[in-house]
Amino acid sequence: MKDFDFFSIADFFGFYKNDKVYFCHDNIQTNNIKKYNDRIATTEYPKFVRNTRIKIKNDETAIKILDPAAVPAKPDLNIVTSLMPAIAMFALVVVLRGVLSTTGGTFVLFSICSMGLGVVTSVISIFDKKKQYKKDCAERTETYLTYIEKKKKEIEEAREKELEGLQQQYYSIEEDIEHISSFSAQLFDRLPEDEDFLDVYLGKGKTRAVRIIDYKLQEKLEAGDELSVMPARVAQEYADIAGAPIKVSLRNARVSCKCGQDDNTFNVYFKTGDL
Structure with a gap:
């Protein structure tokens, strides 16, 4: 038996260290082995327990953002071209009145009134x-901005959920110290078959989100249309998760080291390969 080996006899559990056997119960007799019966530090007896690990499955479904509706076609608002037919008809009536002087004035007055109504109708x-x-244009802008705000809330909720999952998967330094002090079962919750086995927690920072934002790249932008670039801006704004655990995988690393200029800045380099 080696130091720190665990063993169990019937319903009794213990571990061996420095020629001593540590038990959680008193009044246990041993032969030729020094016995230590007191509780360790301020914690209960460190019984080795490996519970079934509940793994968090991150949702990898892409969040889709639709493009805005097409820009409304701008109508032809040239008043000169719109009134040109009425002006031409008025000039024609004046010319005909001079040539055909026998024509009654009533017809000329009727023609002028008709052309006047046409002009008023064209202006209206x-x-x-x-x-x-x-x-x-206002309805298009209002509708799409409302849609974008809803998508932002959806993305923020997805990012918060993903952050909670990362925090449950990778413990902070303070949590690791607490686990060691209490000899928590979470010290043994990872197996060599797990994807995050030997992942080392480095701190907190920005990390790329698992759920990407899917949008259609605009090959042609309308001049002055700010709505068409909003999907790309939202995707860039929410591409990362702030305050997420930063880790490095040492599972397949043969060489690793860290260096830096101060206590708050360091880089980790590792060469991958089979252990």
């Missing part, structure tokens, strides 16, 4: 088209 139509265009 121009202002209506302009008003409708502004309304369509």
Whole structure:
């Protein structure tokens, strides 16, 4: 038996260290082995326990952001071209009135009134088209901004959930110290078959999120259309998770070291390969 070996006899558990056997019960007789019966430090007897580990499965489904609706077509608001037919008809009536002087004045007056109504109708139509265009643009902007805000909340909730999963998977230094002090079963929750076996916690920082943001790259941008670039901006803004555990995998590392200029900055280099 070597130091720090665990053993069990019936319902009794213990471990061996420096020619002593540590038990959790008193009044236990041993032969030719010095016995230590007191409790260790301020914790209970460090019984070796390996519970079934509940692994957190991260959702890797991409978060899709739809493109904004097409920009409303800008109507032709040139008042000169719109009134050109009425102006031409008015000039034609004046010319015909001079050539055909026998024509009654009633017909000329009727023609002028008809052309006047056409001019008024054209002007009203121009202002209506302009008003409708502004309304369509405002509705498009308001609808898409509301959609983007909802997607941001969805992304933030997904990032918080992913951060909680990372914090449960990779313990902080303070948590590791507590686990060692209490001889927690979480010290033995990783097996060599696990993907995160021998992952070393380094601290907190930014890490790339698992759930990527899926959006369509714009091959052609409309001039002055700010909505078309919003999916790319949102994807860039929420690409990383801040305050997430930063770790390095030493499972397949043959050489590893750390160096830095001060206590707060260091880099980790490792050469991968089979152990």
